[in-house]
Ligand SMILES: NC(=O)C1=CN([C@@H]2O[C@H](COP(=O)(O)OP(=O)(O)OC[C@H]3O[C@@H](n4cnc5c(N)ncnc54)[C@H](O)[C@@H]3O)[C@@H](O)[C@H]2O)C=CC1
């Protein structure tokens with residue numbers, strides 16, 4: 001039987017790498033992808049060294065539509081088809097509201113929102129061309145359900161990701177394409193290291209590590225999130241067990257936001 005094929009954007013590290021590794025374990029062929037070419041090459045090497053042969057990599061920028069189309073084409077050329085597309089890549093922005101500027105708005109919306117739209121379009125076009133069903137899975141956040149101080153731009157982008165998840169699900173359902181989102185809480189990746197540093201810069205009364213400790217201290221299950229926690233949900237959303245679920249932005253946050 002032909003192996004199913006998944007693409008995971010922004011998977012040179014962090015949550016994306018955890019997701020890619022889980023999908024490989026589940027038996028998918030996986031195209032990993034990132035804007036950081038060196039980290040991507042290193043990750044591919046490490047994954048192969050761990051015994052996974054059906055992995056390949058493609059470097060690109062999710063905010064460029066042509067890169068997303070080329071990513072899908074590369075996955076299909078390498079593995080023969082596409083079944084799952086994970087719009088994982090995203091960036092943070094940590095700025096007090098009155099200081100948010102055009103540059104921050106443009107950069108964050110281009111990567112988090114435009115990137116998700118372009119990835120969804122490229123994947124959906126391929127599913128339609130194949131005449132198959134398909135699954136699109138987007139990175140949202142607790143910040144797509146709540147809005148956080150000094151994370152205004154980021155929260156707005158994740159609310160937009162949630163809205164596009166709903167709309168794409170409605171429009172693509174008749175083509176047997178499902179669109180869902182995972183909404184992590186507080187995971188100690190490079191993103192949170194940067195958020196912590198920026199929050200300390202914005203409020204000098206804070207010490208390094210305190211913002212992360214404050215956010216993760218409110219998690220009901222008593223610990224911060226790991227890439228595996230997120231990958232467990234994406235594994236489900238990529239599997240046939242989720243076939244009757246579409247348009248959902250599912251919280252996977254250990255009990256932090258209740259919606
Ligand atoms: N870490 C956390 O606590 C949470 C993360 N998320 C979301 O999960 C996703 C992954 O987050 P992390 O792994 O924590 O982030 P990260 O910053 O650790 O990793 C993100 C990866 O995306 C890549 N990337 C950035 N811009 C890109 C672009 N334009 N094109 C292609 N690749 C690009 C980076 O090079 C990096 O390898 C993001 O969408 C983030 O917003 C959501 C909720 C919580």
Ligand SMILES: CC(=O)C(C)=O
Nearest residue numbers: 092141142143185191
């Ligand atoms: C990183 C993130 O998604 C937060 C702080 O909600």
